[in-house]
Amino acid sequence: MPPGGTSLPSPRGRGSAANIGGRFDTWQRERPAEVVEADRLQREQAPDDTPLLPDPRTELLIDTARSVLTRNQSPDLPFDRSINPYRGCEHGCVYCYARPSHNYLGLSPGLDFETKIFHKPDAPELLAAELAKPGYACAPIALGVNTDAYQPLERQTRLTRRLLDLLLACRHPVMLITKGALIERDLDLLAALAAENLVTTAVSLTSLSSELSRRLEPRAAAPQRRLAVIRTLAEAGVPVGVSFAPLIPGLNDHELEKGLEAARRAGAAWAHYGVLRLPHEVAPLFEDWLARHAPGKAARVMAVLYDMRGGQRNDPRFGHRLRGLGHYAELMAQRFRLAHKRLGYGEAPHLDCSRFTPPAVPRQGPANPQLSLF
Structure with missing residues (x-):
């Protein structure tokens, strides 16, 4: 919960209610008691779901990486570079685990995290x-696994498309996962990559409920739109799977089988899932979200999450962070295995790395490699 002891309403189209302090900060924000009381009175008099804060604008900033x-060496991930x-x-x-970054x-x-977005305009050249x-x-390179490569600003920057262009020219395999419908824009590149066994795609599905999805993921594509994306990719011959994640006890866990069924009907060929993680500042942000959107379930949700993490809010250990511990984690794993088998899901294809051709990069310095003494 934000400093000041009360939960704020979210600005329209945003998941967070405020800018909380980070673990590296040497100061903390504190809201005066009179402001807290004024907010409470305003919320009581306003209709449900009325955004009472000004809508913050998105800023596009440059990342000079x-x-x-x-690179990563995680045994929990099916790739070693991204x-x-x-x-x-x-x-x-x-719930995004990348927020603390x-x-x-x-x-x-x-x-x-939602409004100050950094991009790498020279990413294709650096790659x-x-x-x-x-x-x-x-x-295989995983493209956009920390933050979505097809978030709305991609329409403006076209960075992901430029990267795919390069990877196709080099015959380099690539893996994509998204919850945005913008991936359909690049169907021509994805189909060309798929024809040479150079790409897999996956769509992240959190819920079949548009209402829950709108609150959890306010600017991502709606659930039915994501299922349509799966269908479009599958019909174009692009290998596509589904990721039912994060699985949240008491909120969307009852939808696991129905979500997998809907994705399978749409054309998903493989599936996986992951249980909610709450690293660092994600925990207070999610607890505040529960207080605002599911106050009656908050205590139960957090109790199960703590039980899955051995009494902690997060367990970062390899082999545990995506699945959890205890009876609930075992039950979810069993339900997933049974649904996976019943629905006829397979495994993601192994991509072809044998035809990679390094790109031609302009030589730095004199064209003649012979060094000069003067």
């Missing part, structure tokens, strides 16, 4: 330079 390829064209995400998913920029994991290095060994 020198590299775009991030590219994130954006830092921050306008979708505003309140805005602390490293001196910004809040709250509204700042080309890395792929052209003599020692580079080809393996």
Whole structure:
């Protein structure tokens, strides 16, 4: 809950209610008691769901990173390298595990994460330079796994499309996951990649309820629209799966089987799931969201989450962070396995790394490689 002891209403189209302090801050925001009381009275007199805060505008900022390829050694992930064209995400998913990364920029994991979006305008050029290095060994790149590569600002920057253009030209395999419908814009590139076994896609589905989705993920595509995206990709011959995540006890866990069924009917060929994670500042943000949108369920939801994490709000250990511990985690795993088998889901295809051709990058310095003494 934000400092001041009371929950604020969210601005329209935003998941967070305020800019909470980060774990690296040496100060904390405090709301005066008279302001807290004025907010309470205003909420009591306003209709339900009325946004009482000014709508913050999205700012597009430049990320001056020198590299775009991030490596990991996590056994929980099916890839060892990834590219994130954006830092921050306008979708505003309140549960997003990437929110704490805005602390490293001196910004809040709250509204700042949703409204101050950093992009890497030279990402394709930086990637080309890395792929052209003599020692580079080809393996699938996951594109947009920390924050969505198809968030609304992609319409303006076209960074993801430019990256796909490069990967197609190099015959480099790529993996995508999104909850945005903008991926359909790049169907031509995705179909060309798919024809050479160079791409897999996945759509993240959190709920079949438009109402719950609107509150959890205010600027992401609606559930039925995401199912339509799965259908469009499948019909175009682009391999597509579904990720039912995050699974939240008491909120969407009852939809697991129905969500998997709907995705399978739409054309999803494989599926996976993940249980809600609450690293660092995500925990107070999510607790505040519960206080605003599901106060009657808040205590039960948090009790099960604490039980799944061994009495903590988060368990970052490999092998545990995506599934959890205890009876609830075992029950969810069993339900998923049974539904996966009953619905005839398979596994994601293995992508072809054998035809990778390094990009031609302009040589730095004199064309003649012979060094000069003078």
